[in-house]
Amino acid sequence: MKIRIASDEDWPSIYPFYSAIMAEGRTYAFPEGQSLEEAKPWWMEAPPGRTVVAVVDGVIAGSAKMGPNKPGRGAHIGTGSFLVDPAYQGRGIGRALGEYVVGWHREQGFHGIQFNAVVEVNEPAVHLWTSLGFEVVGTVPEVFDHPEHGLVGQHVMFRRL
Template sequence: MLIREATDGDWLAVHPFLRAVVDAGHTYAYPEELSLEDARPLWMEQPPGRTVVAVDGDTVLGSAKMGPNRPGRGSHIATASFLVDPAAQGRGVGRALGEHVVGWARDAGYRGIQFNAVVETNTAAVSLWRSLGFVVLGTVPGAFRHPEHGYVGLHVMFLDLT
């Protein structure tokens, strides 16, 4: 598996699994049924952010977007979001993307990484981020409307890079 900068051509491969993940309703609060054009600016970051893809040959397995969590006086803390094609789950794609983002943020001089909205019932993601050193700072109760569990919390997670 190789992680590299996403290209315009990669967007056509990312969009179908972005739609599948978002439309399933378990992890992202994006609107359902996002068109190719409407979803692109939500995922394909512009500088100072960046978007990467995890590939196996010509197959895009997953993607991550990253950049400053806030502009100006908050720009020393990074944030990121992750997608793994459901067909590629369980192959270490999420871990590889997470490790890539942590290394990128450290190398870029960020003082920490903040995830603003990790769905508490997404136990695989919560476990992965904890294994990479993230801690849950707090949980906003009922902030996410899950299709099976109803209103569940959103964790704010943080990794100190200082």
């Protein structure tokens, strides 16, 4: 697996799994049913942020976006979002992307990383982020409408760098 900076030419390869994950409605409160062009600004970060892809055997199997969590006085804290193509889940791609994002934020001089909205019933994500040194610092109740579990909370997770 290789992780590299995403280019505009990569977006058509990311979009199919981006669209499938948004349609499932289990992890992100992003708009569903977006076209290729409508979805692009939701995922492809502009500087000072970055979007990367994880490539396995020449195929884009995952992607992450990262950058400042907030502008101005909040810009010392980073954030990130992650997608792994369902056909490639369980192969360590999410962990590799998570490690990349932590390393990038450290190299860029961020003080910490805050994930604003980890769906509390997304046990694989909560487990992964906890194993990478993040902690749940709070949970906002009933803010995510999960297709199976109904109204569930979203964790705010944080890791100091």
